[in-house]
Amino acid sequence: MPKLYSGAGIVFKCLEDQDVEIVFGYPGGAVLPIYDELKNFNSVKHILVRHEQGAGHAAEGYARSTGKPGVFIVTSGPGATNAVTALTDAYMDSVPLVCIAGQVPTHLIGTDAFQEADTTGITRPCTKHNWLVKDIKNLEKTIHKAFEVATTGRPGPVLVDIPKDIQFQKTSYTKFKKQKKLNGKVHNHFSQKDIDELIKLMSKASKPIFYTGGGVVNSGPKASELLRELVNTTGYPITTTLQGLGTYPGEDSKFLGMLGMHGSYEANNAMHDCDLMINIGARFDDRITGKIDEFSPKSKKVHIDIDPSSINKNVKVDLPIIGDVAEVINSTIKNIKKANPNFTKSNKEKISKWWEQIQKWRSVNSFDFVNSTETIKPQYAIQRLYELTKDKDTYITTEVGQHQMWAAQHYKFDKPNRWMTSGGLGTMGYGLPAAVGVQVAHPNKLVIDIAGEASVLMTMQEMSTAVQYSLPIKIFILNNEYMGMVRQWQELLHDKNYSESYTAALPDFVKLAEAYGCVGIRATSPEELDDKIIEMVNTDRPVIFDCRVDKEENCFPMILSGKPHNQMLLGPKDQKENKITRKGKALV
Amino acid sequence: MAKSKSAYSIPVKQGKPDTHIIVVWVDNEAGVLARVVGLFSGRGYNIESLAVAEIDPKLNISRITIVTTGTHQVIEQIKLQLKKLVPVHQVADFKREDKKVIFKEMALFKVVGGKSKKEKALKACKKYNAIILDKTNKSYVIQITALRREIDLMSKKLKKFGLVSVSRTGAVAMTRGSEIFK
Numbered sequence: 001m002p003k004l005y006s007g008a009g010i011v012f013k014c015l016e017d018q019d020v021e022i023v024f025g026y027p028g029g030a031v032l033p034i035y036d037e038l039k040n041f042n043s044v045k046h047i048l049v050r051h052e053q054g055a056g057h058a059a060e061g062y063a064r065s066t067g068k069p070g071v072f073i074v075t076s077g078p079g080a081t082n083a084v085t086a087l088t089d090a091y092m093d094s095v096p097l098v099c100i101a102g103q104v105p106t107h108l109i110g111t112d113a114f115q116e117a118d119t120t121g122i123t124r125p126c127t128k129h130n131w132l133v134k135d136i137k138n139l140e141k142t143i144h145k146a147f148e149v150a151t152t153g154r155p156g157p158v159l160v161d162i163p164k165d166i167q168f169q170k171t172s173y174t175k176f177k178k179q180k181k182l183n184g185k186v187h188n189h190f191s192q193k194d195i196d197e198l199i200k201l202m203s204k205a206s207k208p209i210f211y212t213g214g215g216v217v218n219s220g221p222k223a224s225e226l227l228r229e230l231v232n233t234t235g236y237p238i239t240t241t242l243q244g245l246g247t248y249p250g251e252d253s254k255f256l257g258m259l260g261m262h263g264s265y266e267a268n269n270a271m272h273d274c275d276l277m278i279n280i281g282a283r284f285d286d287r288i289t290g291k292i293d294e295f296s297p298k299s300k301k302v303h304i305d306i307d308p309s310s311i312n313k314n315v316k317v318d319l320p321i322i323g324d325v326a327e328v329i330n331s332t333i334k335n336i337k338k339a340n341p342n343f344t345k346s347n348k349e350k351i352s353k354w355w356e357q358i359q360k361w362r363s364v365n366s367f368d369f370v371n372s373t374e375t376i377k378p379q380y381a382i383q384r385l386y387e388l389t390k391d392k393d394t395y396i397t398t399e400v401g402q403h404q405m406w407a408a409q410h411y412k413f414d415k416p417n418r419w420m421t422s423g424g425l426g427t428m429g430y431g432l433p434a435a436v437g438v439q440v441a442h443p444n445k446l447v448i449d450i451a452g453e454a455s456v457l458m459t460m461q462e463m464s465t466a467v468q469y470s471l472p473i474k475i476f477i478l479n480n481e482y483m484g485m486v487r488q489w490q491e492l493l494h495d496k497n498y499s500e501s502y503t504a505a506l507p508d509f510v511k512l513a514e515a516y517g518c519v520g521i522r523a524t525s526p527e528e529l530d531d532k533i534i535e536m537v538n539t540d541r542p543v544i545f546d547c548r549v550d551k552e553e554n555c556f557p558m559i560l561s562g563k564p565h566n567q568m569l570l571g572p573k574d575q576k577e578n579k580i581t582r583k584g585k586a587l588v
Numbered sequence: 589m590a591k592s593k594s595a596y597s598i599p600v601k602q603g604k605p606d607t608h609i610i611v612v613w614v615d616n617e618a619g620v621l622a623r624v625v626g627l628f629s630g631r632g633y634n635i636e637s638l639a640v641a642e643i644d645p646k647l648n649i650s651r652i653t654i655v656t657t658g659t660h661q662v663i664e665q666i667k668l669q670l671k672k673l674v675p676v677h678q679v680a681d682f683k684r685e686d687k688k689v690i691f692k693e694m695a696l697f698k699v700v701g702g703k704s705k706k707e708k709a710l711k712a713c714k715k716y717n718a719i720i721l722d723k724t725n726k727s728y729v730i731q732i733t734a735l736r737r738e739i740d741l742m743s744k745k746l747k748k749f750g751l752v753s754v755s756r757t758g759a760v761a762m763t764r765g766s767e768i769f770k
Contacts, residue, residue, distance in 0.1 A: 120619060149674060308668050309665065311668075562594075
């Protein structure tokens with residue numbers, strides 16, 4: 001007679017077999033049987049959050065910094081609806097999450113029972129797939145399938161909704177054997193012909209560029225190594241999207257910086273003027289392309305992606321290559337070496353003019369800003385933070401807004417999985433709980449949430465989680481008392497009508513830190529900034545750092561709506577000197 | 589150009605839309621229709637008609653036939669997005685003009701009136717495989733199978749013969765000859 005487990009026990013047996021070590025969650029009526037079983041499974045550690053959205057973002061931080069799926073447990077009704085933002089966020093940014101939700105008992109479904117919500121209905125558009133388990137016999141297979149769906153192909157969130165009576169019912173468990181590397185061959189639909197075609201395009205190109213994205217991170221650390229090799233072999237310039245930061249060393253001379261709305265002048269101009277664009281694991285997002293019909297008009301476009309539906313969705317491409325980016329890059333490098341061992345040499349000559357042009361754009365120094373001796377400029381704060389933490393293997397999360405863009409511009413990454421930011425959905429309040437998840441996964445690393453004061457207040461309660469589990473996360477708040485990005489748009493496009501973008505009552509963040517039982521640090525002038533940052537880094541406990549910055553600083557450069565890549569609005573220095581940009585400003 | 593205040597780009601010109609018939613084979617499970625229909629509504633695609641029923645009880649497969657309009661790019665996206673859904677096995681797509689494919693819809697017409705009106709209605713329906721499903725002194729229920737535009741036409745034409753109620757299905761499709769969808 002095989003051993004019988006309750007449905008709740010089956011959940012944990014599955015988690016064990018999936019090598020899950022950490023689950024984030026929050027108990028409630030409809031998941032109590034699961035929480036009751038927790039004590040019997042020592043290999044799974046539970047992190048109690050303060051809000052289910054926090055559980056989801058923490059699981060995202062965990063997933064993005066480890067490459068493993070993030071798992072979280074929520075109760076029915078409000079528990080599940082609170083998880084929706086995190087699920088949608090993970091869906092947009094292709095983060096593998098498995099959400100286990102409790103549901104009211106099967107016989108009460110549809111009766112508007114207490115804490116009942118149509119969870120599978122609500123989460124259908126924000127998950128890759130979801131399941132309502134109505135038969136205990138299907139539970140095991142469903143959970144394993146959920147992990148498979150979340151982690152294969154283009155990763156994403158899934159949800160398994162388990163009614164309370166199913167959690168109580170008993171059944172046997174069959175040991176699950178994990179298939180090795182499900183992510184491989186099944187999703188590679190490219191052929192030698194595609195690679196040959198790519199190499200043909202490359203050998204013709206005189207103004208090539210790599211445009212890489214989060215797909216490289218999702219493909220695993222090997223993909224980033226291969227990408228470096230590919231860039232070295234070809235000598236091509238490379239730009240990455242917001243999500244791609246870290247896949248190529250930020251300080252390397254071939255790296256043009258991030259592209260897009262607040263990307264660098266050289267990256268955007270190179271994208272506009274190139275004759276060959278090789279997109280690796282990016283998705284032609286509207287923050288990247290600007291005006292679609294003027295997007296890189298003269299280039300042949302190659303798109304390497306694991307998701308066939310990404311091809312030709314926003315931008316029509318000349319050569320789609322469907323596959324795991326690591327495999328495609330690997331095959332490309334091999335074939336370049338085979339076809340033309342002197343490729344690097346012969347190519348250097350051919351693209352030297354292109355590099356000259358890029359250097360000209362680069363000399364504009366578009367991330368530059370007017371520094372001050374009196375107030376802390378937010379860009380300066382990030383630069384100092386970078387300089388003082390770069391020799392540590394630092395993990396950075398962010399909230400959403402100006403601080404996020406400044407972080408992307410001024411903090412340089414040289415490894416993947418070190419940069420966790422909400423790009424697609426743009427979720428304010430993402431960074432703090434994400435930092436909790438990252439720190440849980442990497443207890444001995446330095447984890448910093450670069451935050452804005454408005455964003456961080458949305459999920460501030462998770463500081464309490466950080467304190468409970470002694471997670472020494474650092475919340476580095478660029479405090480300008482405004483919703484900075486909203487204020488910037490209002491200044492530039494809505495005649496300085498700062499409607500509701502100023503927070504007239506903010507907490508004292510130092511006292512708030514103390515109230516949570518962590519450490520509060522405040523910096524108000526540039527000369528004390530370094531010492532305070534060092535103090536923060538050396539503190540072995542969670543810290544809230546209130547960095548008082550210039551209240552009216554804008555984030556430049558910037559591509560305004562309806563503009564192509566080669567019409568960027570530059571910062572104040574250039575606006576004074578440069579006639580063209582003044583004309584550009586008149587167009588705003 | 590008008591001054592834009594939006595953080596989003598301005599819509600660009602769209603290509604010419606075509607009518608397509610999309611056939612989807614899915615696992616017949618709870619919520620599968622909602623997934624397919626939700627994908628259409630969520631991404632702003634259009635559904636002109638929809639027909640769905642189980643076709644293989646053993647393998648538990650349903651066949652969904654959707655008539656939609658969209659530009660080439662949109663139709664391609666619809667197919668690729670459908671293929672990503674977990675319960676979807678296969679997706680086929682045909683242009684409405686495609687001569688190799690039979691498209692049929694069914695309609696039920698209720699006509700109320702005297703003998704002459706009823707007979708005129710029946711006569712008008714004749715070339716569309718008309719069948720009388722119910723007969724009383726005052727009324728007929730007539731079933732026809734035809735193309736969408738033919739049924740549109742008949743629903744107009746029968747008004748003067750006492751048409752009081754119309755019920756119609758979405759289109760279903762099948763290839764001609766011995767070939768099957770692949």
